[in-house]
Amino acid sequence: MTDIITSPNLKEPDTFYADLLTAHEGLSKAESDAYNARLILLMANQIGDHAVLRKLLDEARMMSTGA
Amino acid sequence: MTKLFEAPLYPYKRCADQDAGKPARHPVIIVGAGPVGLAMAIDLAQADIPVVVLDDNDKVSSGSRAICFSKRTLEILDRLGCADELVRKGVVWNVGKVFFGDRQVYEFNLLPEEGHKHPAFINLQQYYCELYLVERIRALQVAGKPVELRGGNKVVGLDRKVDHTALTVRTVDGDYDLEADWLIACDGAGSPTRKMLGLEFEGRVFEDNFLIADVVMKADFPTERWFWFDPPFNPDQSALLHKQPDGVWRIDLQLGWHVDRDEEKKPENVIPRLKEMLGEGVEFDLEWVSVYSFQCCRMEKFRHGRVIFAGDSAHQVSPFGARGANSGFQDIDNLGWKLKLALSGNAPEALIESYDFERETAADENILQSSRSTDFITPKSEISRIFRDAVLDLSERHAFARPMVNSGRLSVPCTYDGSPLNGPDAQGLPARTRPGSPPVDAPAGRSWLLEGAGGDFTLLGLGIEVPARSELLGVPLKGLTIQHEDIGPELRARYLGEAEEAVYLIRPDQHVAARWRSLDWTAITAALSIALGKGGEI
Numbered sequence: 001m002t003d004i005i006t007s008p009n010l011k012e013p014d015t016f017y018a019d020l021l022t023a024h025e026g027l028s029k030a031e032s033d034a035y036n037a038r039l040i041l042l043m044a045n046q047i048g049d050h051a052v053l054r055k056l057l058d059e060a061r062m063m064s065t066g067a
Numbered sequence: 068m069t070k071l072f073e074a075p076l077y078p079y080k081r082c083a084d085q086d087a088g089k090p091a092r093h094p095v096i097i098v099g100a101g102p103v104g105l106a107m108a109i110d111l112a113q114a115d116i117p118v119v120v121l122d123d124n125d126k127v128s129s130g131s132r133a134i135c136f137s138k139r140t141l142e143i144l145d146r147l148g149c150a151d152e153l154v155r156k157g158v159v160w161n162v163g164k165v166f167f168g169d170r171q172v173y174e175f176n177l178l179p180e181e182g183h184k185h186p187a188f189i190n191l192q193q194y195y196c197e198l199y200l201v202e203r204i205r206a207l208q209v210a211g212k213p214v215e216l217r218g219g220n221k222v223v224g225l226d227r228k229v230d231h232t233a234l235t236v237r238t239v240d241g242d243y244d245l246e247a248d249w250l251i252a253c254d255g256a257g258s259p260t261r262k263m264l265g266l267e268f269e270g271r272v273f274e275d276n277f278l279i280a281d282v283v284m285k286a287d288f289p290t291e292r293w294f295w296f297d298p299p300f301n302p303d304q305s306a307l308l309h310k311q312p313d314g315v316w317r318i319d320l321q322l323g324w325h326v327d328r329d330e331e332k333k334p335e336n337v338i339p340r341l342k343e344m345l346g347e348g349v350e351f352d353l354e355w356v357s358v359y360s361f362q363c364c365r366m367e368k369f370r371h372g373r374v375i376f377a378g379d380s381a382h383q384v385s386p387f388g389a390r391g392a393n394s395g396f397q398d399i400d401n402l403g404w405k406l407k408l409a410l411s412g413n414a415p416e417a418l419i420e421s422y423d424f425e426r427e428t429a430a431d432e433n434i435l436q437s438s439r440s441t442d443f444i445t446p447k448s449e450i451s452r453i454f455r456d457a458v459l460d461l462s463e464r465h466a467f468a469r470p471m472v473n474s475g476r477l478s479v480p481c482t483y484d485g486s487p488l489n490g491p492d493a494q495g496l497p498a499r500t501r502p503g504s505p506p507v508d509a510p511a512g513r514s515w516l517l518e519g520a521g522g523d524f525t526l527l528g529l530g531i532e533v534p535a536r537s538e539l540l541g542v543p544l545k546g547l548t549i550q551h552e553d554i555g556p557e558l559r560a561r562y563l564g565e566a567e568e569a570v571y572l573i574r575p576d577q578h579v580a581a582r583w584r585s586l587d588w589t590a591i592t593a594a595l596s597i598a599l600g601k602g603g604e605i
Contacts, residue, residue, distance in 0.1 A: 033450075037457035045467040 002051040072194045075125040076201055079219025085243040093119050096247035098222050098260050103378030103395035104253030105200035109147045110403035112207050112214035125218030130355040131281050131317050132193040135389035137478045140396045141185040142517050152199040157189030158310050163292040169299050172463040182557035183508040184515040190311050225263045250374045258380035270364040273441050276322040278331050278358050281315050285350040294474040300343035305444045328358040361385050363438055365430045370423050382430035387440035387475030390433040397480055398426050404575035413541050418600030421488050429481035436476050443473035480505035490581025490594030497564045506577035509557040511549050519547045521577040530568030531586050539595055
């Protein structure tokens with residue numbers, strides 16, 4: 001059984017959040033969208049495990065109103 | 068010079084059936100002399116089953132059309148006696164380049180798996196494939212095999228009876244009637260047979276137009292596959308450049324659905340685009356140009372009583388991944404042995420019913436694969452476009468993104484998991500060759516495994532002695548024994564894994580029917596019974 005981590009796992013949550021916003025600074029909406037897509041793909045490859053990715057996809061989708 | 072596809076190859080000739088007092092009855096009539104129909108005719112004629120092929124045309128197809136013939140196709144054509152001609156003429160390529168916008172993002176080498184008789188695929192104009200198939204039919208005729216190829220014979224009427232089909236055929240000499248115990252419709256995506264019988268072609272998922280051009284380069288140009296996403300010369304669409312024999316390069320330019328096809332194929336519109344694509348200073352002649360459209364769809368059922376559909380008449384996919392002609396060859400490979408056994412009375416008609424399950428499963432897989440390619444090549448929403456472009460951008464710097472770039476996945480044959488013809492599997496043997504699997508070639512002694520297997524049922528003994536010829540349930544059984552010392556690393560990896568010995572029952576189309584870790588004739592007989600469509604009770 002594959003479990004995804006939904007409890008706090010970032011040692012420096014404020015720093016990560018700030019870094020994420022900084023990364024988008026000065027980008028247009030289109031550039032930000034492209035950046036997010038690249039980031040998701042890089043993170044997915046870092047995770048690698050398809051079962052984990054599948055759960056993460058499902059978890060994020062749960063919060064969409066269209067789900 | 069007359070082009071190959073402009074010369075009549077099987078011109079109309081009046082035949083005895085036209086002067087018969089009543090409709091001549093034939094065991095098998097094939098409608099359509101394209102690659103699939105011709106291959107079907109060869110397969111049956113080789114087994115001495117009388118077969119007549121009807122086609123309203125009398126030439127090979129014009130232009131290059133299907134240009135990638137996969138390893139599985141070459142293996143099938145090997146069995147039909149004409150693979151060597153294709154391989155000798157065809158082009159093998161290994162280097163591909165991917166372009167995104169105005170730049171090259173990466174280059175790859177296919178590095179095909181070693182230890183197969185045939186290359187992963189060859190590039191060859193469809194007209195050469197058809198020419199070699201027609202030549203093979205001529206050779207069979209010289210050898211006295213019962214096969215007729217009737218050009219200028221257009222089927223204009225069909226009446227489906229319980230045990231046969233009545234046909235009306237139109238020629239320049241007027242109409243005549245025929246009857247067929249079995250009618251095989253290999254008459255392409257627009258299948259007149261399908262329309263005459265009022266059958267649906269369902270599940271249209273995509274539609275698109277492609278401009279295809281054959282150009283002859285006047286100077287050297289690399290033997291590589293070039294694929295463009297969103298190039299400046301064809302914005303928001305794709306483009307493909309492929310090498311073929313005779314210094315001909317094939318170009319596919321995606322056009323989208325709402326275009327003026329006649330306008331697009333005018334040389335004054337085509338040539339400037341090609342110049343932009345190939346680069347300034349590259350001189351070429353435009354040999355042939357056409358616009359074709361495709362859809363992804365299939366018939367709900369491929370068999371309607373004694374009318375059977377094979378190839379594009381039964382299913383159509385997008386061109387990405389070369390799954391059109393290649394899957395058509397697999398259709399007839401699947402159908403041929405079943406028809407032979409049913410016609411000779413060695414198997415019930417139920418055996419032919421398994422064609423539906425096996426080839427419909429394959430069609431679904433091909434539609435899925437080519438739909439995924441189409442989704443990547445032609446993103447259907449803003450967000451899918453964003454991700455597609457992100458993959459391409461990342462692919463320039465990072466190898467991890469390259470396997471996600473989907474400009475067509477190489478056509479590989481379908482594994483018939485869950486087929487009613489599958490017998491037992493044995494623990495510990497490689498998953499790749501489980502029952503239902505397409506054959507995996509390997510060096511076997513001084514020859515190739517697939518040269519020894521197929522045509523009839525074959526019992527393969529790996530490290531276990533099996534009789535060279537035997538008969539079981541009234542069916543001939545070939546035996547192929549590979550001694551321990553002749554089992555090379557490829558055969559071991561593909562058929563034994565950790566095991567030291569195994570016995571495989573291989574179908575006439577070379578798919579695996581069942582396998583064991585030891586020789587057990589009771590089990591083999593039961594598995595053969597299942598593979599013959601008679602069920603496991605004997």
